Structures are given as structure tokens and as C-alpha cells.
Amino acid sequence: MKDATYTEIDEALKNAQEAFLAYRHTSGKQKANLLRTIAAEIENLGSELITIAMEESHLPEARLLGERGRTTGQLKLFADLLEEGSWVEASIDTAIPDRQPLPKPDLRKMLFPLGNIVVFGASNFPLAFSTAGGDTASALAAGCTVVVKAHPAHPETSGLVAKAIATALEKCGLPQHIFTHLYGKHIEVGKNLVMHPLTNAVAFTGSYIGGKALFDLASQRKVPIPVFAEMGSINPVLLLPDALKSRAESIAQQLANSITASAGQFCTKAGILIGIESNELTDFIQHLSSFISQIKPATMLYDGIANNYDYQRKIALVQTGVNLEAQSATEAQKDEAMPTIASVMAQDFLKNPTLHEEVFGAYALIIKCKHKDEMQQIIQSLEGQLTATIIAEKEELLKHKDLVDDLKNNVGRIIINGVPTGVEVCHSMQHGGTFPATTDAHFTSVGTGAIKRFVRPICLQNFPDELLPSELQASNPLNIWRLTNGKWGKD
């Protein structure tokens, strides 16, 4: 798999641009058909896809089967969205020719595709956040073309999925260049893709360093373009005392699973657990330690990420005041993530920015606070987060609802009595918090809302009905929900 040269990238984007000019006229029904055909072609790859993805990612079969289901499910969910059609936010203000002092013109607005989207495959979801993952699905649904840079950790998996997409385009009679698949290990490939004048937006899921570098490049272009980068977070979990008192063991069990699932390689993995010093907290830590020691180390996605975990974990454990609470009783082999729990006092955490950084892998840090005020100080000290979780009995939750308010300052999703992992793909999902969780908190990269990243509103003034897209025509031929003179309806 050779890195794409500048010439290949240039050609890819020129071809994509030509394909875009045709693809943007495709109806919602046609785009839905494409997405469903891609899903079918991915299913048609059968066990070969799973076998290769297992080899490349070291993820277990069950997880990859689930992820394939998630990937095809996403494609079908966007197909549903397109078939229903109201997602374009059609808005109509009809003319008032005799208005004084000036007549009001006819104004109609809806969302139109941005153009060519560069998608960076993510290492930790070789299917659902990669080649035909949520970014590609939402960009194609928006009517945009997609140029994917395969993640170097799973080139064969990516290539197979790309072939499925190419087959689907052919079966649907659509231009091949709606989708392009490129390889690139070297940072230069990503840079050339982001800087190309025909690139209109970028989608990325991965590390802060990677995402921030793309964001900086894109901001410095002659024509800056949006980079929608999801860069992970430490996903705080607040443990309130009454909940620990009544169910410390089951909470510990749930969190131990969440922290170590897929070797802790989820951007929504709980990275810090914040509790108030007490017998209940001690009890909880004992339970959690016991579960963690029983969990076997699992092989990480690739050697680089395993080395990085090893390094970050070591750095974290030698910080002032940090105590190792538990690790797996089984020794970790090469490239395996050692499940690990440590603890630290709140004041030490507050003083040390290193402890605020994500440790990507099966690691979590318990923060012991002296009282609720310290818990709030911790929350206020945190950077933007994808998620935050509150474990609480209902009564204590209602008593401490100021904690929810505190979290609303910089968190994208707040979970009560659950775990942050398991990001549901649906309309109401928000996967994106304030920086540095993501580069643009206005948008989500999971769920149907993800399509909004790749469109922009255009207003059409005084257009004859024949020249309007169906979505804005007087008779509402697609029968979609529209805002007409400020009122929602289908008339």
C-alpha cells in the first residue's frame, strides 16, 4: 500500500469535484439507495472482512461483528433520513408584494452539500469510524463526495470496504469518483489532502495531536475550511455517596467492564472517577480493584498505540500523589494493554496538568475529594469533554443538580447512572463537546446530526417554482416538514 503522491491526490480531488457537480443533483431517494447498496455490499464481503479486520486490529470477532452491524446500521439510518427528507431544514417565507414601505420578496432556504470531504479513517473503529463509517455515510448522505485516507493500521480492511463502495456506486449507476480511497502513512499525505484547494471540509477521529495539526493547517489555508476533529477526552464519572452506599459492587462491575472493553480503546472510556473520601468510596475501590485484577490484558490495535499506552500509563503512575490501586493479575504480553486503576487526592490532581491528559487504553484514575466543593473544583478545572457521567441515587441527584449545570459548560453528553462507552447511533446523540474534545462543538460526529457538518444553507430569492429544488416547491411534492412563514407543517 503505497502512500498517495501529490499528483494522485490532485487527480483524486479534481475527479471528485467533477463527480460532485453530478452527484449533488441526485435525489434523496437515489442517495438512500446508494447507502443501502453500500451496506449490502459490506454484508456481501462476509467473513473475509471480519477475518482481515481481526488480523489487522486484534479486536475480537464479537466486537467486529457488532461493529459491522453498527456500520451498516448507520448507512441505513442515513438512508431512512434521506427517504423521509425533512432533514434539509426547508424554510419558506412567501412574498408580500404590497407590504409598506417596501414589498417583501419570496425567500426560500434549505441545506445544500458543501463539496468534497476528506475523511481520515480512525484506528480504533476499523469499520464504524473508518472507510464507510459515520463520516463517509453522513457526507455521502449530504450529497458530498468523499476522499478517504485509510488508517495505516488496517489497510486491507479499508481496501475491502472501499471495494464494496465502488461496487455499490457501479450498481447504482453513479460516478465512481464520488468516492476515492487513498493510502498514507506519512503525515505529508494528510497535509496535502487538507491543503488541496478543492477540499471543502475534513472529518477526523483520533488523537489531539493529529486533529489539532489538521485544524491548524486548515485555518492557515488561503481559504480556511472546517475541520471536524473528534480528539477524545477523559470522560469524568462523578460518584455520589448514596449511590456508592447502596450499590458499590454493581457500579464497580459496570465501570470495570467499560474501562477495559476493547482494551480501553474508546474515546468515551471513563478516564477519571471522582468520589468523596468515605467508607463507601473505599469499599467501591476495593470492588473495582478486585474486578480489574480479574480482567485479562488484551492486545491493542497496533504496536504504536500499545507502546504509547505503556508510556502514558507509566508517566501517569509516577506523578506526585498517584497510587496504583490495582492491575490485572495476568501479566501483559507484547502489545497488550494492562488493565490499571490508580488513585490520587483532588488537590494533587488540580495542581498537575499531566493528570488531565487522556491515557488511551485500559486505565482510569480515581480522584478522592474531601467534599463536594472539591468535586466541583475538579469539574471546573477540566477541559472540554465528549461525555460526563453522574452515578447517583435519584434523591441526591435532585439535591445536587448544580453538578449537571457545571457539566453543561463543556460537555457534549451527560449520562445519569450508566457508562459513557456505547455511543448510540440515533437522532438525539451528541458526540462532541467543547475544545479539545472536538474542534467545533456546534456539531456531532455520531447520529443523524452528523450530516449537518457537510451542508450549508443557501437562500433562493424570487425563484420561479420550476427552478426550485423539490424540497422548496410550492406543492411540497416530497411531503416533507417545512417552516412556512414561521409555522411548521407539510402544507
Place this chain on the structure above:
Amino acid sequence: MKDATYTEIDEALKNAQEAFLAYRHTSGKQKANLLRTIAAEIENLGSELITIAMEESHLPEARLLGERGRTTGQLKLFADLLEEGSWVEASIDTAIPDRQPLPKPDLRKMLFPLGNIVVFGASNFPLAFSTAGGDTASALAAGCTVVVKAHPAHPETSGLVAKAIATALEKCGLPQHIFTHLYGKHIEVGKNLVMHPLTNAVAFTGSYIGGKALFDLASQRKVPIPVFAEMGSINPVLLLPDALKSRAESIAQQLANSITASAGQFCTKAGILIGIESNELTDFIQHLSSFISQIKPATMLYDGIANNYDYQRKIALVQTGVNLEAQSATEAQKDEAMPTIASVMAQDFLKNPTLHEEVFGAYALIIKCKHKDEMQQIIQSLEGQLTATIIAEKEELLKHKDLVDDLKNNVGRIIINGVPTGVEVCHSMQHGGTFPATTDAHFTSVGTGAIKRFVRPICLQNFPDELLPSELQASNPLNIWRLTNGKWGKD
């Protein structure tokens, strides 16, 4: 009016942050009441406001009376939006506890305010895009606090409006620091406001140089923040032959008025008129020249802008191939904008980037194409635009609908047989094209959509009903439109 010091800015944002923590709990009805009270207090300023604005801006009374109506109208339109309530995009996915292989949690999402918004007053709309203009109205409607930097060209006007807002806050029993009014002539004030860690977003209307500087600063912050800058454009007008044949004189009349209204100081002023060489075009140019020569020069907003117009106009007129077609028969006095029309051949325009730049004032350039292909080349060579206009007979429009497609690549609003000036404040308005017309084409700065700049979605997972905002509660107490399990309704 002394420039705000760093200490004053720091204090303003700390106070704003405290006010935000209270203000974000204000209901839609309370916020609507605030906006209506601000509108009433602006009206209460009576003729004093108009007199001072006339003195400071040199705009005529009728224009300022209209602008005051627009300003209070905007505030009331946002109040309507808040009272209706559906703008928060409430979305509910209900739990499926027995789903296999994993239960589906209850997920609810809506838009929440971003925090503290810094608004830069614009010189060319001392009321409607300044202190209590669209940016302030939409930010307050969103539940954000606002820190306004008054434009140095109209400090007294700005101060009066700020006083009206302060009175309204007091009458509504809301914290004073929801709104702060600062002065700043020096670039340092703007820089300190954008770089302050408690600033969450910035709204700006003005020059490319000003907007781009703020965008660059904000991108380079440790925590980058969005800058919604509207930086103007040259607003191409395509003149199709049949339309010129049938109504050259009335088109010329309409355009002459649009180009010279308010001394051409509108960001949507038509800056280039693109036609195909023909007798009709010659005829049109004669009519336009005749109208332009009859229009008297008008005083510009302030001396700096007048000097700049004078300079840019001179530069434009000495470019290769540019011919002066007409200017006002009346000599321009100090600080007056000389109404001017020039022309150039398409090939000269294509070769010369200087001619693609906005000349802010009563100036337009006619571009003569040899054929339609050249017209399309011109369109494709243009940067992002707020608007584009097509003047055409219906039949030729339908025959040349590819022109509309070309414009959809980088234009925010496309007008058929009208003029780009006169930006309607309504739901369907889009005031924002691709860069450099604005820094973020996903959003608009005019119309109810402007509120979306200052909010972000937050997902609440497994929340007890009592802890949910009214907008997301099971009984839908506010009776708003919501997306429930993918279906729009009020249930």
C-alpha cells in the same frame, strides 16, 4: 470615550460569566420579555437617538428611522421565536430496555447557550448591526451574555442604545452584566476581547482585514473559539440578454439605486455587473450611466471610510482595460462618495485579482463577456459571495439554469430579478456565503437562523424527568415541535 483597558475587559468577562450562570436558566418567555423591553426602550429614546446617529453616521433620517424599525423588528422577531419555542431542536429517543444485544438508553438532545459572546459593532449599520443589532439580539435570545465593543464611528449612538439595554435589564429584574458596553479605537481592545479565556464566541461585521485578523487570533488561542465574521463581497449580478432587450432602462434604474443607496455602504451592494457584449448591453450601460450621472454624491460614514473609497476607486480605475463609464455630474465634497460605473473586458477581469476586490462605496464594475462561456468563467473565478443576482427573462433563465448551479458553489443567497441590497430579516434569510464572504458558511448573521451560532447541542442520557429542561420533558409542557424517535410532532 476611553478605550477599555485590559483590567476592564477582564472584569467585564468575569462579570459576564457570573451573569451567564444565572441567565442561562431564564425561560424562553423571560428572554422574549427582555428583547421586547429592549425594543421598547430603544423606541423610548425617541428623536434623540436618530439625531445623534445622523450626526455620527451622516446617514439620512429616513434611512435611520428605517434602521431603527429593523432593529426593534429583529428583537421582536427573536422574541416571537422564543415564545414559540421549537427553535431549540428538541430531539427525543426513548429507551428500549429489552433491545438485543444491548438495551437502548433514553437520549434527549437540545440546544444550549455557548456562554459569553463578544460582539463588534459595525460602522455601516449604527443600529441594526451594532449595539442592539442582530448579533446582540440573537446572542441574548440564545441565552448568552453579550460584551459589545462599540464601533468608534458612532460612540454616542452606541452608548445611548447600551443605556436602553441596561434599563431593560433592570426593568426585567435581570443581572446587569448580561450586557456590557465597552469602547475601543485601538486594535488592542478587540484583541484582548477575543483572546480572553472567558470569551466563548465572537460576532463581527466589517472588513476582510478586520474579520480575518480576529479569526486568526481566535484560531491560535489555546482553546480556539468560533468567530462569525461577515466580511462583505462583490455580489455579482448576471445580466442575461433577453432581459436587457426587453427592459434595459428599468433594470438600469433599479441597479443605479441599489449601487448608490446609503453611499454604496452595504455589504450586499452589487459590485460587478456581468453581461454579454451586444447592442442590448450597450443600451443598458447608457441608461445606467445616465442614472448614475444624475445621482448626487452622499457623505460617507466617517472620514476613514471615505478616504478608503477614494483610494480603492482610484486604484480600480487605473487597472489595465478599465474604462470609466460614468460618474455623478455633481462634484463630490469632502467625505462624499462619488457614484461611479466603470467597465472592463472579461479577459482583463480574469487576469487581474485587484478587480475581484470589494470597493466599499458607490462603485460598480461592468464586465463585458464575449459569450456565455466567459460569463461562467467569471463566476468560477470568484471567491465566496454573500449574494449573486440573475437578471433574466423566465425562458432564458430556465434555458441557462446551469448558471444557478455554478453560483451554488460559493454564494449564500441567489436572487432572481431583484437587487441584492435589502436583506430581509426572516426565517428563510441566509446572510453568509463561503469564505471570504464569511468565516463559517454553515451559519447566517441575519434572520432567526442567526441564533444557531451561539448554541450547541447537549445530549442528556437517562435523565429523570424532573431534571430535564421543560423542552425535553415527557409531557412537552411548552407544546413545542420535537423529533420523537425520528418523527416530528408535539406529542
